[in-house]
Amino acid sequence: MQVGPVQIWPPVLLAPMEGVTDLTFRRLVRQIGGVGLTCTEFLPAEGLRQNGGQQRGRIAEMAAFDDDERPISVQIYGKRPEGMAEAARIVEAMGATLCDINMGCPSKKVCSHSGGSALMADLDLATEIVRHVRRAISIPLTVKMRSGFDATCRNAPELAYRCQEEGAQAVTVHWRTRADLYRGQRAVDKIAETVARLRIPVVGNGDVIDVSSAAAMFAETGCAAVMVGRGAMRDPWALRKITAAIEGQPEFEVTAAEKERVLLGYLDALLRRFDREQGALGRFKKISSYFVQGVPYGEEALRTPLLRSERIPEAEAHVRGYFQRLRAFEAGDTSAFAELLAEAPAD
Numbered sequence: 034m035q036v037g038p039v040q041i042w043p044p045v046l047l048a049p050m051e052g053v054t055d056l057t058f059r060r061l062v063r064q065i066g067g068v069g070l071t072c073t074e075f076l077p078a079e080g081l082r083q084n085g086g087q088q089r090g091r092i093a094e095m096a097a098f099d100d101d102e103r104p105i106s107v108q109i110y111g112k113r114p115e116g117m118a119e120a121a122r123i124v125e126a127m128g129a130t131l132c133d134i135n136m137g138c139p140s141k142k143v144c145s146h147s148g149g150s151a152l153m154a155d156l157d158l159a160t161e162i163v164r165h166v167r168r169a170i171s172i173p174l175t176v177k178m179r180s181g182f183d184a185t186c187r188n189a190p191e192l193a194y195r196c197q198e199e200g201a202q203a204v205t206v207h208w209r210t211r212a213d214l215y216r217g218q219r220a221v222d223k224i225a226e227t228v229a230r231l232r233i234p235v236v237g238n239g240d241v242i243d244v245s246s247a248a249a250m251f252a253e254t255g256c257a258a259v260m261v262g263r264g265a266m267r268d269p270w271a272l273r274k275i276t277a278a279i280e281g282q283p284e285f286e287v288t289a290a291e292k293e294r295v296l297l298g299y300l301d302a303l304l305r306r307f308d309r310e311q312g313a314l315g316r317f318k319k320i321s322s323y324f325v326q327g328v329p330y331g332e333e334a335l336r337t338p339l340l341r342s343e344r345i346p347e348a349e350a351h352v353r354g355y356f357q358r359l360r361a362f363e364a365g366d367t368s369a370f371a372e373l374l375a376e377a378p379a380d
């Protein structure tokens with residue numbers, strides 16, 4: 034995928050996720066591989082501006098990226114065109130490869146300030162923001178949106194077209210509307226319509242979790258790339274698996290030992306990142322609640338004990354205990370999860 038002068042390969046992108054895709058999580062995904070572009074969590078334009086380019090505290094943490102994290106996109110949100118332009122200038126000065134504008138976030142915190150997906154109900158303001166930001170920076174500009182505001186206003190193709198005409202160089206469309214939040218019946222028609230209407234690349238997003246859902250997104254929409262969000266927490270190898278399929282490489286299995294190594298490595302990295310043990314533990318539980326969906330008996334045998342953990346060593350012991358059982362199970366010991374099998378209702 035070509036975004037202005039920036040070549041993005043593989044066409045498999047890690048979605049920005051507040052409270053998830055900080056430097057630590059992005060390092061995890063990058064180490065595993067298969068990711069063409071990473072993006073920071075969204076940054077409030079006003080917060081960036083108030084710090085005047087000298088970022089401190091939480092905003093500095095959210096804005097941080099590694100020197101070798103290239104290409105890197107930094108995402109901003111806000112409703113004031115001048116404020117967004119100023120924030121974009123700061124993003125460019127930080128050395129970001131791309132600047133992304135968030136027009137998809139449904140959270141009350143963001144929308145109550147008319148930023149995020151609230152902009153999908155005010156196309157003139159959204160267009161003005163893109164115009165101001167475009168004039169302020171020379172790095173490529175992209176916009177991330179939902180398919181619309183609600184079922185009666187599925188206007189992503191129109192908004193995306195306006196963004197393109199104002200100089201945006203790629204757009205990402207999540208198939209859900211703002212009103213869908215994270216539910217809703219899968220409908221990628223507005224992504225396909227956006228692809229058909231635009232000259233610039235369109236990234237397809239929403240429930241891409243593995244090779245088959247990525248293939249469906251490409252086939253049904255003609256998108257130039259896919260973006261993976263929650264699927265990367267469920268399976269941090271998902272992007273590498275999708276990339277392997279795109280590049281015609283054979284499918285690969287991730288062993289229990291490798292999953293354990295990566296999960297414990299992530300816990301260790303969180304401990305170094307958070308000053309407080311409880312902060313690291315809270316973040317670990319959040320990511321793990323998705324991760325357990327992608328491993329055998331994860332919900333029952335790993336999630337419950339992890340959620341009850343009050344200290345890091347306790348959580349670590351549960352992870353080790355679970356993977357010991359999983360290795361035995363994979364080696365053919367059917368008794369490894371026997372008590373769970375016994376509880377399972379008969380067909």
Ligand SMILES: Cc1cc2nc3c(=O)[nH]c(=O)nc-3n(C[C@H](O)[C@H](O)[C@H](O)COP(=O)(O)O)c2cc1C
Pocket residue numbers: 048049050051052053073074075108135137138177207238239240241260261262263264
């Ligand atoms: C916990 C969480 C935080 C998110 N934070 C952001 C964000 O900061 N910026 C953004 O554009 N989208 C954000 N999103 C939306 C995702 O980028 C993505 O569009 C959405 O989750 C759909 O993709 P998925 O089905 O692959 O998860 C967030 C989603 C989740 C679940």
